Amino acid sequence: MSSSSPRDHRSGxxxxxxxxxxxxxxxxxxxxxFFFGAxxxxxxxxxxxxxxxxxxxxxxxxxxxxxxxFCSDPAVVESxxxxxxxxxxxxxxxxxxxxxVIEQMAMDASEPSGIDVTIVAAAASDSIDALKxxxxxxxxxxxxxxxxxxxxxxxxxxxxDSPEESFFDMFVASSTSPKHTALLQRAFCDAIVNVRVLAxxxxxxxxxxxxxxPVAITSRLTPEGEEATENTERRFLIPMGFMMLVWMAVFSSxxxxxxxxxEEKSSKVMEVLLAAASPMEILTGKILGQAGVAAVLLxxxxxxxxxGLIAATMADLVTPGTLLLLGCWAVMAYFMIGALMAAIxxxxxxxxEAQSLVGPAMxxxxxxxxxxxxxxxxxxxxxxxxxxxVPLLTPFVMILRTAGAIEPVPTWQIAAALxxxxxxxLAMMWMAARxxxxxxxxxxxPPSPLELLRWIRER
Amino acid sequence: MTQSAExxxxxxxxxxxxxxxxxxxGLDLAIERGCLCGLLGPNGAGKxxxxxxxxxxxxxxxxxVSVLGADALAMKDRIGYLPEERGLYRKMRVLEFLVFLGxxxxxxxxxxxxxxxxxxxxxxxxxxxxxxxxxxxxxxxxKVQFLAAxxxxxxxxxxxxxxxxLDPVNARVVTSVVSELHxxxxxxxxxTHQMHQAEELCDRVILINRGxxxxxxxxxxxxxxxxxxxxxxxxxxxxxxxxTLAGCDGIxxxxxxxxxxxxxxxxxxxxxxxxxxxxxxxxxxxxxVSLRRTxxxxxxxxxVTQHGGHAxxxxx
Numbered sequence: 103m104s105s106s107s108p109r110d111h112r113s114g115x116x117x118x119x120x121x122x123x124x125x126x127x128x129x130x131x132x133x134x135x136f137f138f139g140a141x142x143x144x145x146x147x148x149x150x151x152x153x154x155x156x157x158x159x160x161x162x163x164x165x166x167x168x169x170x171x172f173c174s175d176p177a178v179v180e181s182x183x184x185x186x187x188x189x190x191x192x193x194x195x196x197x198x199x200x201x202x203v204i205e206q207m208a209m210d211a212s213e214p215s216g217i218d219v220t221i222v223a224a225a226a227s228d229s230i231d232a233l234k235x236x237x238x239x240x241x242x243x244x245x246x247x248x249x250x251x252x253x254x255x256x257x258x259x260x261x262x263d264s265p266e267e268s269f270f271d272m273f274v275a276s277s278t279s280p281k282h283t284a285l286l287q288r289a290f291c292d293a294i295v296n297v298r299v300l301a302x303x304x305x306x307x308x309x310x311x312x313x314x315x316p317v318a319i320t321s322r323l324t325p326e327g328e329e330a331t332e333n334t335e336r337r338f339l340i341p342m343g344f345m346m347l348v349w350m351a352v353f354s355s356x357x358x359x360x361x362x363x364x365e366e367k368s369s370k371v372m373e374v375l376l377a378a379a380s381p382m383e384i385l386t387g388k389i390l391g392q393a394g395v396a397a398v399l400l401x402x403x404x405x406x407x408x409x410g411l412i413a414a415t416m417a418d419l420v421t422p423g424t425l426l427l428l429g430c431w432a433v434m435a436y437f438m439i440g441a442l443m444a445a446i447x448x449x450x451x452x453x454x455e456a457q458s459l460v461g462p463a464m465x466x467x468x469x470x471x472x473x474x475x476x477x478x479x480x481x482x483x484x485x486x487x488x489x490x491x492v493p494l495l496t497p498f499v500m501i502l503r504t505a506g507a508i509e510p511v512p513t514w515q516i517a518a519a520l521x522x523x524x525x526x527x528l529a530m531m532w533m534a535a536r537x538x539x540x541x542x543x544x545x546x547x548p549p550s551p552l553e554l555l556r557w558i559r560e561r
Numbered sequence: 562m563t564q565s566a567e568x569x570x571x572x573x574x575x576x577x578x579x580x581x582x583x584x585x586x587g588l589d590l591a592i593e594r595g596c597l598c599g600l601l602g603p604n605g606a607g608k609x610x611x612x613x614x615x616x617x618x619x620x621x622x623x624x625x626v627s628v629l630g631a632d633a634l635a636m637k638d639r640i641g642y643l644p645e646e647r648g649l650y651r652k653m654r655v656l657e658f659l660v661f662l663g664x665x666x667x668x669x670x671x672x673x674x675x676x677x678x679x680x681x682x683x684x685x686x687x688x689x690x691x692x693x694x695x696x697x698x699x700x701x702x703x704k705v706q707f708l709a710a711x712x713x714x715x716x717x718x719x720x721x722x723x724x725x726x727l728d729p730v731n732a733r734v735v736t737s738v739v740s741e742l743h744x745x746x747x748x749x750x751x752x753t754h755q756m757h758q759a760e761e762l763c764d765r766v767i768l769i770n771r772g773x774x775x776x777x778x779x780x781x782x783x784x785x786x787x788x789x790x791x792x793x794x795x796x797x798x799x800x801x802x803x804x805t806l807a808g809c810d811g812i813x814x815x816x817x818x819x820x821x822x823x824x825x826x827x828x829x830x831x832x833x834x835x836x837x838x839x840x841x842x843x844x845x846x847x848x849x850v851s852l853r854r855t856x857x858x859x860x861x862x863x864x865v866t867q868h869g870g871h872a873x874x875x876x877x
Contacts, residue, residue: 121664129652370648374709376618377642378665380634543619 118379119387126391130358131398144402151410164216165282167243170233171290172224174250177300181293183221186285217285219243234273243278246290247271253297270294338478340419341506345470345498347403348432353467355396355436356443359388360456363447363542372542381539389440389531396436420505427504427516434523435497439467441527441534442494448541449557455548470498477502482511490515496523533558568627569594569717569748570615575624576772577610584610585621585772592750592765594716597743599759600752601857602769603865608752609645611769612721615750616642629717638667641715645722645752647702649694655681655705656690659712666713680708685734699726707735711742718742720751724758736762756857768861770868776860787855787863792834794841795849796822806844812837822848 130136171179224233224245233245248270255268270290274283299306366372375384411417446459473495477486481503489499500519503511540557541549549557572590576583585607592598602608613619614626617633629636650658659677664670681687684704694702703726711718723739724732732755739762743749753759759766766783768776778786794803799822807815811832818825828837834852841850 117667118665121661125661129650366650369651370644370646371650372648373613373618373644373646374642374648374662374706375665377616377640377644378637378662380637543613 115380115383118383119390122375122379122384122387123391123394126362126388127394130355130362130392130395136395140399140402144406148406148409151406151413164218165243165285166216166218167220167241169219169221169244169246169286170224170228170242171221171246171248172228172230173246173248173253175253175297176223177297178248178253178290178293179221179223181296182289183219185289185292185296186217186219186221219286221289237273237275240275243282244272244274244286246273246286248290248294253294254301255298338475338506341478341481341502342474343407344428344505345474345501347400347407348428348435348501349471349498350403351396351399352432352436352439354399355392356439358395359392359440360443360447360460361453363388363444363538364450364453364456367448367542368451376542381542382535385441385444385535385538388444389437392440393433393436396432400432424504428501430520431497431501431504431523434527435501437527438494438497438523438530441530445534445537445541448538449544449554450541450548451545458548466494467498470495470502473499474502478506481506482509487515490519491522493526496526536560567594567630568592569596569629570750571625571627572611572615573625573627575611575614575621575626577607577614577619577621583772585614585769588624588769588772588774590767590774590777592748594748595743595746596764597739597749597762598751598765598767599763600750600767600769601754601756601759601861602752604754606769607772608769609721610772612642612719612750612752615719616640636717638713639716641710641713641718643707643710643718643720643723645725647699647706647726649702649706651693651695653694654690655686655692655694655697658694659705659709662709663712666715668713677708677712680712683738684708685731700728700731703727704731704735707738711738716747718747718749718751720749722753723751724753724755732758756861760857766857768864770865773868775864775868783857783860784855787860789853789855789859790828790830790832790834791853792826792828792837792841793818793849793851793853794824794826794847796824797846797848798822801845803841803844806841809840812840825853 131140169182171182173179224230230245230247233242236242237245252268252270255266272283272286272290274286296306299309366375372384379387408417408420411419442463443460446456446463450456450459473489477489477499480486486499486503489495490503492499496519500511500516500523504516536558537554540560568591570590570592572588575585575588577585588607588611590611600608600611610619614621615628615633617626617628617637626633629639633640650661653661656674656677660670660673663673663677668676678690681690684707686701686704686708689697689701689705694705697705703723707720707723710720720739723735727735736758739749739751743762751759751762760780763780765779766776767774776783796803801822803824803826804815804817806812806826811829813827813829813832815827816825817823826837826841828834838850838852841847
């Protein structure tokens, strides 16, 4: 049994730490539940992101047939026909607001319109009831009845309220799709307005151009004299997105750290581990193992977010430099929160006891979520700058500032926050190791804050 | 005095307090390499605390701990440890768990699985390597835990209650492995409440009560020191009365033990046991006559009672 001597292969602290880290990673990340949450769910979400344009722009069934119109002005028929022909492709293409790849995909998907609608004026001998029966029978697409009152509504007197609504009737079969109904409604609405405008002697296209509202492009002037373009997505959504991403990855891994530490302590595995490795090796290994888990989550969900940005041609909102900095803040946030959770896990005997210590910590850590709006409103303001140097909040606040600032965060503040954050993280790790060393062997009631301080000071 | 380097364990004046309770106080312990040493004591005597200090799991408040001639922390790879309470990852498979601990103890991964399988067979646990730890019975878990303590072929093996949860058959298996390891030159320190096992295995016994050492002798020394000077005699005819032997040939007193012809002959300090036995044989036909040996159980009870009874509430 003693054919090979382990002393020949004695490995050091690094190996022990790596062994603990690998076990921690393997038993968290290489499980079915994690695979589902970290791989299957993002993959499904990505699939949905890619499929949505196809789904929303899915080609409608072709609409082929005749619409009969009761109207005194034949120009309505002509105008409606023109409008149907123009609008057909728009309706079938779906939203024009989507950008980039999504828009392109929608456009690709909507090539042949499948619309062949002929609009004709009703003959003098036609009765509306008879035509409605033909609509029911599927021989006609629709019957439209437009009164002269709808065509030429009375002009309100000067100073009077806005003119009353005017109406026209349209009868379609019960099976007509909402998309086709909307197409016809818009076509006749436009045709009626067109006829009204023509009756005044004005040019409809010119008038439309005059009434179109302009888009405001706001630029902010920085103290350095530079001009930064206002961008709502960048200003509010990107910082929040990144912070939520880091928040989710960090807290799910840190929570795992908490529960596995409690499990190891309550199942007495910890004593076996302590006989083989020092508390610092165990703590470091566990934190590194869960860091791998957090990294997987960040890569999967961050990749999903980036794919979304690329799909929406908004990838330019996140530069490589910003990504690098965000990575630094994410690492800092993880090690800070991870150390905190491991320390709490070591100090208690079960999850219920842990709640009493996790609760206050969570309240502090919820602060960045509440600070989202004030910080993104003024990322380089005094309030944001001060918050950047509050221990535990530093990485989260800096994520909001780095990702959201239209004008760059001053370099000295980034450097100072990196240094301060690194110091705070090391201090947290040191305190966590002190608490971990004593806490893992303690049983009974959870320690008070004063006892925790005593553990930190204990030789 | 034995040099520290020749000792497997060298504790000098160690003490440990938990809140207001002194779990261990002023304990000196020098265990030679190759020794099989029993660490005995009532519940809460400080055995587990002492073992944890040997393992450098906790640090003493005072005193020094030297294991295999150096600081225990640096010697972890050369020490095997079986804790008092089973500590297994419930969801891990047995082989995976043992490989993990072997790697943690500095074993190379190459050949480790094969080595563990051989050990599993030796411990009569064949075919359990794919089972999850939670699926094993209490006794099987204890044997897996024992295997985890010896898988790295340590020089010093510290076993805290190794026979806990084992039935007599499995206890015998573990006993034989412990004996083999001892014969192979390993130093073994184990704590137990099962005196017969300690008596059967140990070269040396250390008795702790209330955190203090009250006995530290070899088994031979204990036998000599606690010789009961009593002869056990069993007559062929249960009705024969041996009380007439009282006062003869240094026999102090004679008393009946039970009703089936069993007698206890107490000898005075000058009496030669052989002569007393011959005197008994001359009196009547005896089925059995033997010199009573002291049991560790009696020594334990005697000493613990002398030193203030059972220890206080167990401290962890």
